[in-house]
Amino acid sequence: MTREVVRTYNFSIREIKGRYYVYLIDRSKPKLRYTYVAPLDKVIEFYVENKGVWGLCPQCGGWDL
Numbered sequence: 001m002t003r004e005v006v007r008t009y010n011f012s013i014r015e016i017k018g019r020y021y022v023y024l025i026d027r028s029k030p031k032l033r034y035t036y037v038a039p040l041d042k043v044i045e046f047y048v049e050n051k052g053v054w055g056l057c058p059q060c061g062g063w064d065l
Helices: 040-049
Strands: 002-007 011-016 019-026 033-039
Touching: 019 040, 033 040
Parallel strands: none
Antiparallel strands: 002 011, 011 019, 019 033
8 A cells, every 4th residue: 555654845755565665756747747766764874874965964954053
């Protein structure tokens, strides 16, 4: 059973058979198009290994600097 857990403007996280997957939402056409990115655990591992986006640490947001 597929269930959408979280949805932002650009991304969607879906639960499928107890695992979570990340999808990119393409809004360039009238109908929404979802493109598979990776499992959520792999996205988190990549983020932590690369010190977050733009060199920020994963524990703090841009306003905490």
